[in-house]
Amino acid sequence: MRVGFHRGMDGKVVAMAVEVRLPTLLRPVADGSSSVSAEGETVGDVFRQLIGRYPGLADNLIGEDGSLHKFVNVYRNDDDIRYLDALDTKVADGDVISILPAVAGG
Amino acid sequence: MPFAEPTLVLDLAQYRRVVAHCYDGLPDEACGLFAGPVGDDLLPTGAVGEVYPCRNADASARTYTIDTGDYLRADRDARSRDLDIVGGWHSHTHTEAYPSATDVAKARALGPNFVFVIVSLKRAEPAVRAYRIVGDEILELPVRVEGL
Numbered sequence: 027m028r029v030g031f032h033r034g035m036d037g038k039v040v041a042m043a044v045e046v047r048l049p050t051l052l053r054p055v056a057d058g059s060s061s062v063s064a065e066g067e068t069v070g071d072v073f074r075q076l077i078g079r080y081p082g083l084a085d086n087l088i089g090e091d092g093s094l095h096k097f098v099n100v101y102r103n104d105d106d107i108r109y110l111d112a113l114d115t116k117v118a119d120g121d122v123i124s125i126l127p128a129v130a131g132g
Numbered sequence: 133m134p135f136a137e138p139t140l141v142l143d144l145a146q147y148r149r150v151v152a153h154c155y156d157g158l159p160d161e162a163c164g165l166f167a168g169p170v171g172d173d174l175l176p177t178g179a180v181g182e183v184y185p186c187r188n189a190d191a192s193a194r195t196y197t198i199d200t201g202d203y204l205r206a207d208r209d210a211r212s213r214d215l216d217i218v219g220g221w222h223s224h225t226h227t228e229a230y231p232s233a234t235d236v237a238k239a240r241a242l243g244p245n246f247v248f249v250i251v252s253l254k255r256a257e258p259a260v261r262a263y264r265i266v267g268d269e270i271l272e273l274p275v276r277v278e279g280l
Contacts, residue, residue, distance in 0.1 A: 047207065050216040051243040053174055060216065097241035099200040106200060124204055127241045129165070129220045130190075130197040131248075132234030 044072055044121045051127055055082025069100060069123060070113030087125070088113075099126045136271035138178030140219075140247060140262045144279040146183045151258050153185040154223035154251045161196040163188050163222040165203065166247065167210035175245050176218035178273070182209065188222075195234060196222045219247030219262075228252050229261040231270050239265035247273065 047061045056062055057080070064079075066072035077084045089095045093112065100107045101124040107115040117123065142150070154162045164185045169177050186202035198220060210217050224232070229252035231239070239248065244266040252259040262273040 047211070049207075050170060050174060050218060050245065058174070060211070099203070101200075101204050104204075124207060126200055126203045126207065128197065128200075128238070129163070129203065129242065130195070130238045131222060132161075132195045132232040132238075 042067065042117060042119045044117050044119070044123055046072060046076060047122060047124045049125055049127050052083060052086055052125065055086075056080045066117060068111075068113065069102060069107055069115045069117060072117060072123060073113065086127075097128045099128060100124070101126065133272065135274045136264060137273070138176055138247075139274040139276055140178050140180065140249065141276045141278060142180050142183075144277060146180055147260070147277045147280065149183050149185065150221055150249070151251060151260070154221075154253060154258065157188060157223060158225060158253070159193050160188055160191055161193060161223050161225060162251075163196040163198050163220060165198065165206045165217050166219040166221070166249070167206065167213065167215040168218040169214075170216050170218060170245075176216070176247055178247075180218075181213055181215045183221075184209070193225055218245075219249060221249035221251060223251045223253055225253050227254060229259040231263055231265060236265055236268065236270065249275070 043063055043065050045061055046064055048056055053060055064072045064075045066075055073087050087095055102115055102121055153164055166180050167182045168180045171177055184206035187199035189197040189199045207217055229250040248263045250261055260275055262275045264271045
């Protein structure tokens with residue numbers, strides 16, 4: 027798996043860690059956690075790492091065509107990744123990725 | 133049909149904010165989110181810690197979609213209080229406080245524990261009812277307003 031790296035203050039190469047905030051709906055498939063830490067260069071990398079750890083997340087994050095599931099919204103800090111580069115959106119150390127299911131009806 | 137768990141408990145101020153937001157949204161449907169605690173089984177306890185009026189991104193009298201930026205702000209506030217976003221509300225401007233076919237179809241994205249509150253503005257007095265939607269099954273939850 028490709029993982030994002032940067033150089034720490036001591037010059038050593040370290041992986042970029044982000045916090046991923048899960049909605050209540052997804053907590054049961056992530057051992058009950060409401061937020062988890064993961065690493066990667068892009069949001070897609072982070073999600074693939076999380077799906078490796080919690081396979082139950084797969085159906086809720088990525089659609090059959092490999093793109094972001096249409097019933098879920100994902101923010102990198104304050105920005106909706108659909109208006110950035112979707113799953114190819116880069117992440118940096120300390121970013122917060124929020125997963126928000128679509129709340130809609132009639 | 134017996135009621136399902138949990139009982140949704142709103143205080144009077146929360147109830148008034150929910151209903152007022154629904155009237156403010158007319159002629160469109162209005163919507164918002166609830167934060168509250170969940171049990172070990174991740175089912176909401178029914179207590180409501182905060183209500184968050186949100187924008188209806190559809191700006192429609194027939195459908196609603198909670199504005200995702202408003203959802204993000206609500207989620208951050210809920211987390212800062214160690215609460216979960218456990219449910220949402222929306223208005224039915226001219227129909228009963230009962231889930232529509234669209235409500236049931238879109239509930240799949242939210243799972244069986246999400247509490248849907250529907251505020252009907254059909255009559256002079258608002259009607260507020262709560263549900264969980266488990267697959268195609270609609271379970272009604274009791275609603276209690278403290279101090280009403």
